[in-house]
Amino acid sequence: MSIPVIQVEGLYKNYGAVEALRGVSFEVEEGEVFGLLGPNGAGKTSTVEILEGMRTPDRGLARVCGLDPEKSGFEFKEQIGAVLQSTSLPDKIRVKEAIELFAKFYRRHANTDDLLKRFQLEEKRTAFYSQLSGGQKQRLALAMALVNDPSVVFLDEPTAGLDPQVRREIYDIIEELKRDKKTVLLTTHYIEEAERLCDRVAIVDQGRVIALGTPRDLKHASAGTTRIEVRLTKPVADGELARLEGVTDCRQFDGAYVMHSSRPPQTIVALVKQLEAESNELQSLEMFSPSLEDAFIELTGRRLRE
Amino acid sequence: MTTARIMGSNPFINTWTLTKIRMRLAMRNRTFLFFSLIMPLGFLFFFVLVLAKGQAGWIAYILGAVLTMTVMGSFWGLSVQLVTFREQGILRRFRLAPIGAGPMLASSIVSNYLMTMPTVLIEILVCRFAFHMISWGNLWAVFLLVTFGSAAFSSFGLIVASVTNTMQETQVINQLIWTAFLFLSGATIPLAIFPAWIQRLSLFLPATYLATGLEAATTNLATAGEILTDVVALTVGVLVAFEISRQLFRWEPEAKVSPRAKLWVLAAMVPFLIFGIYENAAGTRLERIRRDYRTLQKFESHQSAPTDN
Numbered sequence: 001m002s003i004p005v006i007q008v009e010g011l012y013k014n015y016g017a018v019e020a021l022r023g024v025s026f027e028v029e030e031g032e033v034f035g036l037l038g039p040n041g042a043g044k045t046s047t048v049e050i051l052e053g054m055r056t057p058d059r060g061l062a063r064v065c066g067l068d069p070e071k072s073g074f075e076f077k078e079q080i081g082a083v084l085q086s087t088s089l090p091d092k093i094r095v096k097e098a099i100e101l102f103a104k105f106y107r108r109h110a111n112t113d114d115l116l117k118r119f120q121l122e123e124k125r126t127a128f129y130s131q132l133s134g135g136q137k138q139r140l141a142l143a144m145a146l147v148n149d150p151s152v153v154f155l156d157e158p159t160a161g162l163d164p165q166v167r168r169e170i171y172d173i174i175e176e177l178k179r180d181k182k183t184v185l186l187t188t189h190y191i192e193e194a195e196r197l198c199d200r201v202a203i204v205d206q207g208r209v210i211a212l213g214t215p216r217d218l219k220h221a222s223a224g225t226t227r228i229e230v231r232l233t234k235p236v237a238d239g240e241l242a243r244l245e246g247v248t249d250c251r252q253f254d255g256a257y258v259m260h261s262s263r264p265p266q267t268i269v270a271l272v273k274q275l276e277a278e279s280n281e282l283q284s285l286e287m288f289s290p291s292l293e294d295a296f297i298e299l300t301g302r303r304l305r306e
Numbered sequence: 307m308t309t310a311r312i313m314g315s316n317p318f319i320n321t322w323t324l325t326k327i328r329m330r331l332a333m334r335n336r337t338f339l340f341f342s343l344i345m346p347l348g349f350l351f352f353f354v355l356v357l358a359k360g361q362a363g364w365i366a367y368i369l370g371a372v373l374t375m376t377v378m379g380s381f382w383g384l385s386v387q388l389v390t391f392r393e394q395g396i397l398r399r400f401r402l403a404p405i406g407a408g409p410m411l412a413s414s415i416v417s418n419y420l421m422t423m424p425t426v427l428i429e430i431l432v433c434r435f436a437f438h439m440i441s442w443g444n445l446w447a448v449f450l451l452v453t454f455g456s457a458a459f460s461s462f463g464l465i466v467a468s469v470t471n472t473m474q475e476t477q478v479i480n481q482l483i484w485t486a487f488l489f490l491s492g493a494t495i496p497l498a499i500f501p502a503w504i505q506r507l508s509l510f511l512p513a514t515y516l517a518t519g520l521e522a523a524t525t526n527l528a529t530a531g532e533i534l535t536d537v538v539a540l541t542v543g544v545l546v547a548f549e550i551s552r553q554l555f556r557w558e559p560e561a562k563v564s565p566r567a568k569l570w571v572l573a574a575m576v577p578f579l580i581f582g583i584y585e586n587a588a589g590t591r592l593e594r595i596r597r598d599y600r601t602l603q604k605f606e607s608h609q610s611a612p613t614d615n
């Protein structure tokens with residue numbers, strides 16, 4: 001049996017009275033892209049920063065490549081690359097200088113020109129950090145994370161706040177890492193990111209891992225139901241829609257009724273009949289095949305970005 | 307990915323690498339150029355032309371005072387820079403790399419020193435050639451005092467940065483310390499004209515050892531042995547202050563320093579407490595300062611006396 005590259009067992013971390021981590025456990029195998037999916041404040045960043053050696057856990061075990069991140073010092077740092085959620089560089093450092101600077105700190109490091117080309121930063125090589133767009137800064141952060149050709153890469157919300165086009169560019173880079181057999185630990189609150197990129201996902205909420213598996217497994221675990229979101233001209237009584245044919249669950253979010261149905265056609269027919277009988281009307285109706293979002297809603301009763 | 311080179315994570319190489327980039331970044335910063343070059347030269351011209359009215363006897367003394375201010379500027383610059391880097395999350399990016407606090411701190415001291423030297427050189431050349439300073443003074447002593455003084459005051463700045471949690475707090479503490487350094491050390495107002503109790507108090511300030519040492523070196527009025535005591539005081543100050551700043555160094559903006567850790571600052575003052583007690587009890591420094599001042603006054607009255615012919 002192979003030893004996992006990342007090993008986390010019963011991790012606890014408090015910030016004053018706030019319990020950020022309450023017994024987080026998971027393992028990541030070599031070459032795997034593993035996602036920590038959860039809303040803001042779920043404990044994703046705390047977990048990743050403990051694994052990067054940036055924070056000390058109150059309790060529990062964290063190992064990366066068999067090393068204790070906190071105590072293994074430079075040997076550990078040579079093995080990892082990371083994109084931090086909140087970080088920066090001096091405004092007046094040039095793109096090429098930044099990559100070259102960090103490259104010099106490592107025993108083993110990549111060619112700067114190759115990295116500039118790979119991350120489409122060649123044209124910006126002489127630009128100051130302050131002159132870069134958000135997407136360019138994030139590409140530079142990724143280039144710097146790979147400057148030592150690490151075996152394990154931590155990406156903490158690498159696409160947060162970026163526009164969809166730039167986000168897709170970052171996805172391509174992460175897929176490239178996957179092809180290069182790098183072990184990647186990714187945190188995100190974007191469902192599509194986890195579904196598209198991750199081999200396995202741990203859903204994290206309120207400092208705990210509440211579900212873990214492949215995106216497919218997690219979606220199937222959400223009872224394989226179709227999500228139907230409707231907006232009505234008049235509100236309906238509590239529980240009325242939950243009694244419709246095929247409906248397994250119904251909740252209200254932001255003025256919309258979100259139903260999960262095991263038999264969508266029958267549910268819709270029943271819904272239309274019910275609304276006619278009550279002189280109510282549909283404002284909108286949307287259907288979604290089972291997703292990680294559904295799994296998250298089922299597990300927590302909340303949306304990811306609430 | 308092409309792995310091009312294999313290099314070691316050597317603290318000395320890392321220090322030099324960081325020193326070079328810090329110098330480059332500083333040269334791109336107009337504020338730095340203003341405070342490190344234009345302002346000290348402005349002080350020099352103001353003191354020589356307005357206060358000394360161009361009298362040759364005082365030029366060397368004023369050069370010593372202005373060099374002191376130039377060197378002490380490290381205190382402000384480095385503390386503010388370190389706090390800025392920490393608050394902006396720049397330090398935490400460096401924390402991921404295999405470099406320790408030592409190279410981070412040492413590089414800021416070395417780069418600051420290397421960038422202070424041209425200003426020091428310009429100030430000496432201006433005094434010698436533009437203001438007709440009588441002699442070069444003791445240039446070796448100037449070199450040693452500037453070197454150890456720059457390192458000592460940089461380290462003091464780094465300690466302040468490590469024990470303050472916000473930029474605002476840093477500015478307030480800097481202002482208090484800076485004012486004491488500037489006005490109670492002889493860097494702006496000659497110590498010899500102060501009441502005796504202030505003179506005795508000044509012997510506990512590191513700035514006094516830099517100011518009186520540099521003034522004695524530029525005027526060439528002190529012996530090598532007398533200047534050596536200033537160099538020793540500053541060297542001990544560097545060693546203690548650097549180690550304390552290394553111990554207190556924080557990478558993370560949210561890692562607040564505990565009130566207990568702030569007591570370490572007092573440890574940085576211990577060498578100067580010892581020097582102060584010694585100088586007050588058995589030293590000859592105050593006597594030397596008064597003697598040098600009288601010599602300069604005599605020189606001035608001799609120069610301004612009407613000639614017989």
